[in-house]
Amino acid sequence: MGLGWGQAITTPQVYTIGTLVVDLFATSTKQLIWRGVSTETLSEKPEKDTQKLNKAVEKMFKDFPPKASK
Numbered sequence: 389m390g391l392g393w394g395q396a397i398t399t400p401q402v403y404t405i406g407t408l409v410v411d412l413f414a415t416s417t418k419q420l421i422w423r424g425v426s427t428e429t430l431s432e433k434p435e436k437d438t439q440k441l442n443k444a445v446e447k448m449f450k451d452f453p454p455k456a457s458k
Contacts, residue, residue, distance in 0.1 A: 404430045406437070408444060424448035 410424040426444035430437050 406430045406441075408441065408448075410445075410448065422452070422454065424452075 405427060406429075407425065407427045411420055412422040413419065414421050426448055428440050428444060430440075
């Protein structure tokens with residue numbers, strides 16, 4: 389069985405990741421009561437990024453407020 393040398397090609401890809409973090413604090417205690425985080429790859433088109441942001445916020449707050457633990 390013959391072994392040969394292979395060739396590897398590397399192509400760098402540049403992309404931008406956007407992260408939205410929403411922290412909600414209790415005003416009386418100033419303690420964090422809830423945190424939502426969303427991360428998405430951004431596009432070249434601002435309109436598309438606005439749509440992604442709106443969907444991310446909608447998904448983030450879908451189950452808000454959290455159910456009280458027993």
